[in-house]
Amino acid sequence: MRRYERWIGHWKTITRHKVLVMRYCFRIGLYRQGLLHDMSKYMPSEFLAGVKYYQGGRRSPNNAEREALGCSRAWLHHKGRNKHHLEYWIDYSPNPPYLLCGMEIPLCYVAEMFCDRVAASKNYERDQYTDASAYQYYEKSKGHYLLHENTEKLLESLLIMLKDKGEEETFRHLRELLRSSRHNNKGNEKRCTRNNCL
Secondary structure, X not given: OOHHHHHHHHHHHXXXXXXXXXXXXXXXXXXXXXXXXXXXXXXXXXXXXXXXXXXXXXXXXXXXXXXXXXXXXXXXXXXXXXXXXXXXXXXXXXXXXXXXXXXXXXXXXXXXXXHHHHHHHHHHHHHHOOOOHHHHHHHHHHHHOOOOHHHHHHHHHHHHHHHHHOHHHHHHHHHHHHHHHHHXXXXXXXXXXXXXXX
């Protein structure tokens, strides 16, 4: 594949994904997060690696970069700037023996994470996509995730609901969760606010 074809292909893949996540975020009332989702993918440190390791829009170029170099510099850049990735929330435990662990993720970012996973499944699987796709990917990968137990339960329940009840019911439920969280948690730093959702 020629470089300009990889350039255009990668741009189309990340833009199609971004637009899908934006639509989902808008459905649940996360307008700012929808607009700003994955903007770092257009930065040279991520975009140029995405072009170089482009996989035809069927697989993440981060995986190809990781296989070629032993790590993905684009992914390291991306996860450190995007709060909807569980890896952003990994830190040392404040309790002995001070191991790495997942911190509890605010609901607004779990919601964006859910939207991201559904959109990524649709983007990569295309006509093979079903409402079970995002859950199946999660099940296959969760063994190496460092997630706080509350975050894990919430994300898993949303993915199971999508698999069992479909998009309409799941997005309605998530929209209601976000509304009640905003209403019930005034003053709680974990709620969705301008400061922690940007």
